[in-house]
Amino acid sequence: MIGRQKHCIALEDFSREEILQVLDLAVSMKEVLRRPIKKVPSLRGKSVVNLFFEASTRTRSSFEIAAKTLSADCLNWTSASSSVTKGETLIDTARNLEAMRPDVLVIRHSAGGAPRLVADHVGCAVVSAGDGAHEHPSQGLLDCFTVRERLGTLEGKTLAIVGDVSHSRVARSDLHAFPKLGARVRLCGPPTMMPSGVEKLGCTVHTDLRAAVEGADAVIMLRIQHERIGDPLIPNTREYSKLWGLNARKAADWLKPGALVLHPGPINRGVELSPEVADGPASVILDQVQNGVAVRMAILYLLAGGDAAEAKA
Amino acid sequence: MSDVTIIEGGRVIDPASGTDGVRAVVLKDGLVADVAERVERPSGARVVDARGRWVTPGFIDLHVHLREPGQEYKETVASGARAAVAGGFTAVVCMPNTKPVNDTLAVTELILARAAAAGLARVYPCGCISRGQAGEDLAEFGELRAGGCVAVSDDGKPVMSPALMRRALEYARAFSLPVAVHEEDLHLVGQGVMHEGAASTRLGLKGIPGQAEEVMVLRDIALAELTGGRLHLQHVSAAGSVRAVREAKRRGLQVTAEVTPHHLTLTDEDVAASGYSTGLKMSPPLRSAEDVRACVEGLADGTIDCIATDHAPHSSVEKDVEFDAALNGVTGLETAFPVCLALVRRGALGERRLVEALSAAPARAFSLPGGTLARGAPADVAILDPAAEWTFDAAATHSRSSNSPWKGRRLTGRCTHTFVGGRLVHQAGGEAR
Numbered sequence: 001m002i003g004r005q006k007h008c009i010a011l012e013d014f015s016r017e018e019i020l021q022v023l024d025l026a027v028s029m030k031e032v033l034r035r036p037i038k039k040v041p042s043l044r045g046k047s048v049v050n051l052f053f054e055a056s057t058r059t060r061s062s063f064e065i066a067a068k069t070l071s072a073d074c075l076n077w078t079s080a081s082s083s084v085t086k087g088e089t090l091i092d093t094a095r096n097l098e099a100m101r102p103d104v105l106v107i108r109h110s111a112g113g114a115p116r117l118v119a120d121h122v123g124c125a126v127v128s129a130g131d132g133a134h135e136h137p138s139q140g141l142l143d144c145f146t147v148r149e150r151l152g153t154l155e156g157k158t159l160a161i162v163g164d165v166s167h168s169r170v171a172r173s174d175l176h177a178f179p180k181l182g183a184r185v186r187l188c189g190p191p192t193m194m195p196s197g198v199e200k201l202g203c204t205v206h207t208d209l210r211a212a213v214e215g216a217d218a219v220i221m222l223r224i225q226h227e228r229i230g231d232p233l234i235p236n237t238r239e240y241s242k243l244w245g246l247n248a249r250k251a252a253d254w255l256k257p258g259a260l261v262l263h264p265g266p267i268n269r270g271v272e273l274s275p276e277v278a279d280g281p282a283s284v285i286l287d288q289v290q291n292g293v294a295v296r297m298a299i300l301y302l303l304a305g306g307d308a309a310e311a312k313a
Numbered sequence: 314m315s316d317v318t319i320i321e322g323g324r325v326i327d328p329a330s331g332t333d334g335v336r337a338v339v340l341k342d343g344l345v346a347d348v349a350e351r352v353e354r355p356s357g358a359r360v361v362d363a364r365g366r367w368v369t370p371g372f373i374d375l376h377v378h379l380r381e382p383g384q385e386y387k388e389t390v391a392s393g394a395r396a397a398v399a400g401g402f403t404a405v406v407c408m409p410n411t412k413p414v415n416d417t418l419a420v421t422e423l424i425l426a427r428a429a430a431a432g433l434a435r436v437y438p439c440g441c442i443s444r445g446q447a448g449e450d451l452a453e454f455g456e457l458r459a460g461g462c463v464a465v466s467d468d469g470k471p472v473m474s475p476a477l478m479r480r481a482l483e484y485a486r487a488f489s490l491p492v493a494v495h496e497e498d499l500h501l502v503g504q505g506v507m508h509e510g511a512a513s514t515r516l517g518l519k520g521i522p523g524q525a526e527e528v529m530v531l532r533d534i535a536l537a538e539l540t541g542g543r544l545h546l547q548h549v550s551a552a553g554s555v556r557a558v559r560e561a562k563r564r565g566l567q568v569t570a571e572v573t574p575h576h577l578t579l580t581d582e583d584v585a586a587s588g589y590s591t592g593l594k595m596s597p598p599l600r601s602a603e604d605v606r607a608c609v610e611g612l613a614d615g616t617i618d619c620i621a622t623d624h625a626p627h628s629s630v631e632k633d634v635e636f637d638a639a640l641n642g643v644t645g646l647e648t649a650f651p652v653c654l655a656l657v658r659r660g661a662l663g664e665r666r667l668v669e670a671l672s673a674a675p676a677r678a679f680s681l682p683g684g685t686l687a688r689g690a691p692a693d694v695a696i697l698d699p700a701a702e703w704t705f706d707a708a709a710t711h712s713r714s715s716n717s718p719w720k721g722r723r724l725t726g727r728c729t730h731t732f733v734g735g736r737l738v739h740q741a742g743g744e745a746r
């Protein structure tokens with residue numbers, strides 16, 4: 001359990017304390033990753049099933065490393081197509097996997113709400129590894145972890161999220177998590193990429209990149225998916241990059257000293273981020289990858305029946 | 314000896330004849346023989362005690378999906394008609410999106426034969442606007458009308474071509490057929506699965522703005538003006554549509570509109586609160602609180618003529634899946650009265666207007682018999698207990714499907730008896746045939 005949460009599906013449902021419980025435990029987990037022998041027996045005898053309906057090598061690998069570092073058994077079940085086209089329903093697939101008695105089912109699915117549907121039909125803990133444009137809770141937690149680690153706190157900090165918010169589950173998880181830890185959130189992007197009523201989630205919405213990033217303590221640049229161009233949400237990547245991409249000159253002129261640049265990956269170099277910024281001193285993108293493993297270790301540990309106090313000891 | 318039923322002691326609410334008060338209703342030879350404070354009791358007459366209840370014209374639903382032919386695992390004409398009379402409906406208009414679609418006499422006749430065999434609610438088929446519901450060529454309105462269709466619709470799909478819609482409204486004039494339309498601009502709908510707003514944003518589901526409906530409503534009102542055709546707007550859900558209909562009526566156009574019980578009472582926030590419940594997925598989607606308010610006001614002031622359920626049965630195969638993948642639609646025949654009665658209890662709708670919207674108004678919109686208890690009208694009657702509390706139990710529903718937002722919920726108000734043509738076809742707690 002993470003506080004009162006049996007599952008990790010949506011940070012919208014998480015309290016500040018529940019988020020902090022994961023982040024604090026992830027600090028200890030990160031220690032483990034720095035040891036010469038990166039393995040602890042905390043989840044020996046437990047099993048984690050990765051059920052991925054969307055290809056995502058990086059997120060799946062991150063969960064897999066997290067599980068293995070904790071000595072849990074890990075099974076990867078990848079389905080290129082959704083269960084709907086395959087003929088077997090999602091509920092049937094989940095129940096079949098549950099018959100293998102996993103302790104945690106990690107699910108990635110293209111449909112918003114799919115992890116919730118699974119959680120309603122299985123007995124084990126369910127962790128969302130991203131569902132449609134709904135949430136990507138472990139990514140939201142690792143973003144919080146990364147910014148907190150660098151800045152010491154999120155209290156009173158300002159975060160800018162730039163890009164296609166409408167299709168971004170990462171943005172939604174960040175949008176729920178950061179304010180609970182005391183940060184203010186600014187969203188920025190073309191109006192076609194701002195979902196309806198998003199300002200009701202407690203953020204400000206900007207179209208001008210400079211207005212959004214000036215004075216911000218951290219900037220999350222979202223990935224622009226090429227299929228959005230024909231939607232048509234934007235004319236082309238050239239104009240997008242000119243108006244909403246972050247390059248070295250804009251970063252130097254507009255970002256305040258010490259501001260962090262994050263990206264959930266994979267990066268479209270030259271579109272939302274220029275290589276100089278992605279690889280520059282402000283970038284914490286590779287930290288995010290390592291922190292992702294630590295945060296996922298904390299999530300798996302808590303949901304597979306571990307005890308937070310014991311883990312720190 | 315003729316078959317006589319006397320319904321005594323109930324509050325007769327018959328908006329069409331202006332009656333509202335305790336009266337006895339005499340049903341004889343399939344017709345309403347008398348409505349009076351005092352009536353004779355011929356020997357052998359069946360007497361029904363309706364004290365404490367409402368006695369109203371049998372309800373008429375202009376929008377149901379009976380799924381036969383082709384999808385009998387969801388519903389049949391007989392099971393749908395059974396659900397109808399259980400909800401106080403004595404007549405239903407069934408949409409043509411069956412498999413095959415009702416664009417030929419053969420399908421119309423099959424539906425009518427099944428309905429006659431069931432002997433429950435009156436079933437009026439609705440024919441297609443376009444052949445095969447393909448949105449390209451006109452269906453044979455003349456033959457469909459002659460076979461018993463009372464309207465034409467491509468329901469489930471909008472008529473995207475304005476040219477086809479224009480011709481449909483024109484051609485239907487030859488047969489006085491209302492052209493009933495499911496208004497959604499598919500380009501604006503895109504991949505949307507719920508109303509576009511803060512709730513869809515939180516859920517990460519693709520949204521459909523109310524304007525996807527409104528732009529089509531505005532287009533078709535313009536075409537109704539051009540052609541002089543009878544336009545009926547199905548399941549109106551957006552505030553902008555209500556405004557457009559109000560303006561069209563003010564200008565005297567032949568436009569009628571219906572609204573469903575769910576669009577009068579539930580919002581997109583209920584979808585969010587339900588945690589992606591596919592029992593709340595339908596087309597058009599549940600909209601904002603502001604849209605719901607506009608629909609209720611529109612119904613109360615007569616802008617929206619009538620309540621129609623859009624009873625759309627689906628099995629668990631289509632509903633126990635991801636929200637994106639679930640089919641649209643909810644059942645509604647057995648819950649319409651209590652769900653709409655809640656609007657009366659909170660003062661948003663008058664009792665007489667509620668009854669009118671379920672009986673006289675739909676009869677008028679499609680020129681159907683019934684909808685009144687005037688002497689000589691068909692003896693189609695509902696007896697309703699507005700105070701009865703009950704649980705809508707999925708196992709006890711008369712429909713073959715239970716995809717209802719009110720599944721397992723406590724409801725207040727229930728139909729206790731239903732008469733069709735003077736025959737008792739439903740009695741709560743007992744199987745009347």
Ligand SMILES: [Zn+2]
Pocket residue numbers: 468469470495547548596597
């Ligand atoms: Zn429809």
